[in-house]
Amino acid sequence: MVKLLTSEERTLKLQPLIETGGWALVDGRDAMKKSFVFGDFVQAFAFMTLVALKAEKMDHHPEWFNVYNRVDITLSTHDCQGLSSRDIALAEIINQAASTAK
C-alpha cells in the first residue's frame, strides 16, 4: 500500500522540488502542480508522450491538461489521497522529460 509522505520526506524530498524544481503545492488538496510551455504543439505532445511511457512503466499517472504548447500537470496519489513517494519520483521524471523535449 502506498503511504502519504512523512514530514521528514516532505522536507527532504518535496521541498527541493518546490524550491528549485518549479513545482507548487495545490490549494485545498494534498497535491503538487507545474505548468510547462513549449515551442509548439508537437514539442508539447512529444513531452507528454515521454512522460506517458515513463508513467505507464511505473504505474503512476499524472492528471494533465494540454492546450497547444502548454501542459499543466497535477500529481497526487489516488490510493492514499495525497502526495506519496510515487509523486516525487514522477515529478523528477517529468522535469527530466521537459528538459529533453525543449
Add this chain to the structure above:
Amino acid sequence: MVKLLTSEERTLKLQPLIETGGWALVDGRDAMKKSFVFGDFVQAFAFMTLVALKAEKMDHHPEWFNVYNRVDITLSTHDCQGLSSRDIALAEIINQAASTAK
C-alpha cells in the same frame, strides 16, 4: 481567416454532433465538450496520440484533460473566439479515433 459557424451551419453540422455524437455545448463559452472513458491509461493515451497526429495535420488542436483512463476534450477556435468549421471537423475525427481506440 476562420469564421464562426453561421446559424445554418450550427443547425446542419453542430446539432447532429450534439444530438447523436455525444458532444455538448459549454456554458458561458462558444465551445463544445465531450468526455471519453477507456479501459486504462494505455488505451486513453493511444486515443490521444491518434487525435494529436490528426490535429497537428489539420493545424487545429484540442484543449484536453486526462487522468488515467478518462479524457475530457473541449473544442473551440482561438482565432474567431468560438466554434468554427474546424471544430466540427476535429469533433468528427475525434469520434472516429475513439471508436478505433476502444
